[in-house]
Amino acid sequence: KLPPDDRLAVLLGVIFCIPGSRRAAMDDSEEDDRGPDESPKRPLKGQACRHTASKSSNDDEREDGANDGQERPSGSEGSPSKKKSRDNIPEPLSSLHGLVPESPPRFVSLEQIMTTANGVTNMMLAHEIAMDDTFKLTKQEHPEKSLEHTVKKILHQAFWQVLEDQLAENPPNYDQAMQLLQEAKETLLGLLLPHNTSLRAEIMEGLDVALVRQQAEHGTLDFGYYARLLISLMARMCAPVRDASVRDLLKIEGVVPLFRGIMDQLEVMKLDMVNFTIQEARPLIQSHSVAYAREKFRAYLETQALLSPGLDPLVHTRAWLRRSHEELRALSAQYSPDPVLNGRGASGPPFAVVLAKAYIQLLCWDPSWEYPETLSMDRERFTLLGAQVEECALVASVLLVTHSVGGASLQDISDFKEDLRSHTRLLLQGCGKCSEEELTEKLKCAASQAIKEVQESLQKHGFAPLQLSQERMLYDQVVSMASAEHHIRKLLTMRILDFIKLTLSSASVGPTKIPAGLSTLEKELTQIAGTFLRLVTHNRAVFGEVYTDIMAQLRAT
Template sequence: MKRQRTVSGSSPVQNFIFPGVAASPPKFMSLEEVMKAAKGVSNMVLAHEIAVDKNFKLEKFEPPDNSVEKQVRDVMHKAFWDQLAEQLAQEPQCYEQALILLQEVRDNLLDITLPHHTRLRQEISDTLDVDLIKQQAEHGVLDFSQYSQYVLSIMARLCAPVRDETIRNLMRETEIVTVFRGVMETLDLMRLDMANFTIQQIRPHIIAQSVTYEKKKFAEFLKTQNDGLELTRDWLINHVREDDIEGADELSMRGIVGSVISRAYLELLSWSDEKLLPETVVMDGGRIFELRDRLSQVCILGSVLLVTMSSVGPMITQADAFKLKLKRNLCIILDPALSDSETMALMENIAEQVVKEVEDHLSENEKPPLPTSAKVALKSQVLEIKSPDHRIRALIMKRAMEFIGTLLSSTTARPVQMPPGLSTLQEELANICGTLLPLPEGNQTQVKDNLPFGWAFILENQTKAFFA
């Protein structure tokens, strides 16, 4: 199930700075110092996203339809191109707007060249010399279309293969304003292509340096707070068990702390929207809430499959193939839902689809049709899964959480057996685990290095703090 989610409320930086802020600052700080810390956090969020998400890429921002921002942008763009068309249609032609456009095109072309393109950069600067072009315009010898073809030829040399067709179409276009409008739009996309290419090239370096960088920036953030780890400390303390610290020595504490952190991260998969996230995981807040909602949806899907098979299983031939087909079709219905409330709103459709799949299966295998009473009962049983206290739903969630918890606390690469009833959901659970598992590894350093007092309290004021 391909899903997208935007973090509700505010940006990660805003969420990161405000939790745990005490009533008064630890010292008087200048606005410059506070802004520097905030900027550091912002940069850390970006670096963290690149390091954690192997598919991270920049995308062109498009304001929502009918928004004021989109209306203003469209009006301004239209005014620019209309003015360019009017000036080029005058006798004699006016090139005031055209010169502004050519300078912007030149700057954008230089932006998408690589450092080793020394000769090409010089060629672009010389050919699109605005002062020279202005002199040509003043003497009436400027061929504006010639420059458009030159620009397109350079773009063809620099663009990614995905842009080739667009540029070929522009080369065949004869309306000069249309050509340059397409040039500007395509240059914007090429700049994104170049930025994403650069990100992929430097990603291994970012991953290698991210822990050190985040520790540094997190320490700068903590200097702006009285207690910038209050929520994190409470979150971890809640997962310390009495038998964890009874008789524990310094050597065994490493494994115990790892278990505590694993249990704490497991709790995030059932975290409430109304509850502030711990400071050390706020950067992953959007990802955590997406995983939480996806896990809930996967467990509902598993519950529907179990309820269906327990109800009509004896009538089904080739049960494994039927379950896979049913899961695939149910996923199509559930895919647009990004939250529990949206999933619940689709349960009526899910129940109808289950009945249809059973009827189709019986028909294809030349078996007697499902009686009306059985249809009503099956649909009712599926709809009962909407209740969070539903027995099968609770069981599936419990097994899924135990499975993920085992993976989180595992120190070996040994395969973990899928829990009973979840084998059909192996791919979905694997995707959830694959996204969740890197998060504790990336954040444990911050937790360990910034919680000496919290852990000293947890360990009942032992004389030697574990996190030295």
Template sequence: MLFPLNYNGATNNEQTVVEMPNQREEAADDSPADLPSLDQLHSPTGSPPTASLSSLMELEHCVSNLSLAHEIVVNRDFCFKPKSPPTDSLEGRVTEIVHRAFWDSLQEQLSSDPPNYSHAVVLLQEVKTMLQSLLLPGHVRLRSQLDEVLDMELIQQEVDHGALDLHRLAGYLVNTMASLCAPVRDPEVRALRDLTDPVQILREIFRVLGLMKTDMVNFTIQSLRPHLLQQAVHYERAKFQQILDQQPDSLDYTTAWLQAAVAEEASSITAGSESHSPDIRGPVSATAVLNRAYMRLLHWDPQDQKYPKTVLMDRGRLDALGQRLQVLVLEASVLLHANAQCGASVFSLQGFVGKLRQSVAALLEGSHTREADLKSALLGLGEKVLQQVAEAVSSQGGAALPRDRLDLLRGQISELWKHNNPVRTLIGERVQGFLQVMLQGGSAKRSPDLPAALGPVSAELAELGTAFGRIVDFNRTVFGPFYAPILRKLLFPPGETGEDSR
């Protein structure tokens, strides 16, 4: 017989969503679409062209569990959502057809004379199993009552004698669901009481039970998060070691990433000192190198696929922070130009900076990823800034700003699309310095003082820095033992000892 899919007619097979941390298929099928994961790990150079299927499955299982555990720990908003294919997709259409065929078949069975309850009995068993999965250890009386009312042998006897009362059983099921569901599901459970058609009742019971199972999974995740945090470092480190044992080249991109940071840090030290000794490796700090390496991730080229695998699970978060950082730099640059040309009398007007920032943020949203889009956005932004400046001056009864100053401001804003623009470069360096200072003090430090030019974006920049620091601190703690030997080889000649990267 056919069984309905997903939450329009869930079967007991779907219960595995609760057990997904230990099951490869469930983690892959039921996890959110945007859940980050490690890139596909290819066989190392020199390995046989074919690998053991069991070893590949073990590796995939390890990667899946590592990604899922990491996401639960670092993403405070992480939760599972019921999976439902788009209605206009092939999967959605096939699912709809299967669902309709199943429920139409059940309707035909129950409408026959005498009614055929064979499918209905199977569904009642599935409902019982799903309800049992929602019970807690303290639900002793409720568990006993569930076994008594949904005694499948007794129900089968009632079917054989034509005495099965589906409406009575449906009423009991709805009452039981009402006592177990989260408050957010109360309206949907109450709506079940208004249904009279047995097929529709069973279908909606399955749908709401699917939502309740998801609620239970998310509640369990939230409850376990404090305990997971205590074990996360050891767990992620051990899992990555398993991956490294099977894929020895997994640290190649990480080594290249750190090597580039070493070169940058050494060049920075050389440029900032009067000494030009050929051996500049000694003064380079492993901590400074690692901080510089993390900073490079905020400006990573999307086309560069050689992303360090030790940070790969956080790439989505770091890319988002990097994009937000670019917008903040542009915002601060525009506001700096506006302040310089308009003067304190206009810039200090109540609400002017906030209104101007809203316009800047709205017009720059999504435009920084492509040069042509940024040029167009900045042209429109220049006109918008001039309009708001004119309105602010007019509201105060002041004389309009000279045309040459307005033209200069428009031109200065339009020139910000260039990466080597002096103001944009200056603001970028100030932001970089702020973030580097935040990293130097660890996760418990107070935010450093911001330069005056960054004052208008101080709150957003501090929030971004905190989020960035949290990612870096956790990554450094987990992968420090992997970074230390790499940095030691890069920074110190054989025979010397170097400081640990942590």
């Protein structure tokens, strides 16, 4: 039985190598990480005929790169040409008196690079599974008019046309048909769990390719029998949601269309099995994701140091933390301008305060800044949270201005407040990602809807309606919020960020007070804060040591 970390590596390697998935499409040529007890899986026949040339060239390059890149023992001799080129290298200046001799050259093999690349990719996959409870692999689909879609369609049509032409020969040529049958058999075997021994034996006996080939050579092959056998096995092994599509295979007429439908359905079943494996293994991955990511990132840094000794692989992470450190230090200097307290060697702001401010910056990120390397896997999540913060600030601003213009008479009408909130949220949905022009159009609709609801509510409860000047004032104030410098929008944005920062920095588990003017969005704010806290907690657990080292260097400068 493998240790938990090794089992996690094996699982990620198996998941990552599944053909047809979005993750597998990122790198079809890479080998998966396997445990000591796992045997390598046989490639699918259809894929083998489509990728043989590229794989052979990659293997040749891998062998050459490994031979060239491996570090030789000090006493070994190279080829005459290489030795001659080394002899022509001038003596380094380190031989002069008083100079430090140069470090010996360091080499990194292609195998090390590929191992590190696989480790980083698996780290990303483990991170997605651990952080997203709904994460699953999906079949890669290209746009209909894209080059990839066209090429794939042409190749598939050619593949099945070859099969049809071979079967139409006299006598029929069953070479490609046997390959397809073998591929279908291996796929079914790959979908079995270890305890499915009887079903495994049934597949091995019923889909004996050697026996089928003998029947074909003697002219007694019944394609219909084996097609029905395959469909019967698939119906027993597929997920319940696939029962109807598997049953529809029996309605397909023609040998080639039927086997094409069977192979397509087997691809879907493989993806279902992978997602089932992810769901079952998620607790294991979550419990070991921090240690696994920390180990893989350390290996990545070591490989980067060998490949590019003069380049800092954490340059953007340092800039991210330095920006927050300098801002807090400048703010401290305003209130305590003592050069002794703020000069070189001063302790500076606390580490936790600097890190909290740096994390909050992710929610209002300047596009001109480079994203930190340690946060690249969560960039999309933090960007989405930042857009949600902007959306909440805009919705709250519209509600605040509307209640202010509508007067105190509407403050206690709960139906009006709830309807206005839901309608405004609907009209401003996605506004956090809009340009200023698009946001202006959304705000115009929100302003018109707010005026309409205020007038209807005032009339319904017997209050005096708004005057034309009040309507115009409400409309103009709402539309002017398209500017990021609008004072109400800016104020509420800062309150939301302060609320999230307080949640992040709070040592107690008690409830945090919702800021003034944002009580109607309590549910949305708590959801944003909870998601943000989960991301930050995981990131700090993985990269906390890295941040501590960087902060120590910043304080020393």
